[in-house]
Amino acid sequence: MVARLRAAGPELAAFAAVGLCAYAADLGLFLWLRGPVGLDPLTAKALSFVAGCSVAYTGNAFGTYRQAPDGVPRLRQYGIFFAVNIAGALVQLLCLAVSHHGLGLTSRRADTVSGAGIGMALATVLRFWGTRTLVFRYRGAATAQVRQARQVARTTWTG
Incomplete structure (x- = not known):
């Protein structure tokens, strides 16, 4: 990990x-x-x-x-990317709505923390995941290094 x-x-x-x-x-x-x-x-x-x-x-x-890897038209990628970003914006709005209306935390500071702090952090995680897995289907260096380490581990165990 x-x-x-x-x-x-x-x-x-x-x-x-x-x-x-x-x-x-x-x-x-x-x-x-x-x-x-x-x-x-x-x-x-x-x-x-x-x-x-x-x-x-x-x-x-x-x-x-x-x-x-290519193979997906740019316009389709952009459409998926836009949808992922809409989902991120909805996460921010949901955090703000839960805090403001659900928990009754109605000060400007509470709204800022829930919407621009917690909501932005959660939305960023969603956007990162969505961008790398849904839009670009990225298998970057992390995946390649993990595969290589597993292969070394297998060859070491088997002898």
């Missing part, structure tokens, strides 16, 4: 870097659309969310998972 986590380090770091860029694009566009452009908050957020997803997909497709 430790070897698997260690081998996945570069993948996790790349995924996080892409995620930060996507978050910056989402936030920057949202602020611009709400401010100078003057759009209502839901329209601005919907547009900035799509832009953030596009930045994240591009960064992951041509960066983090560029070694992933």
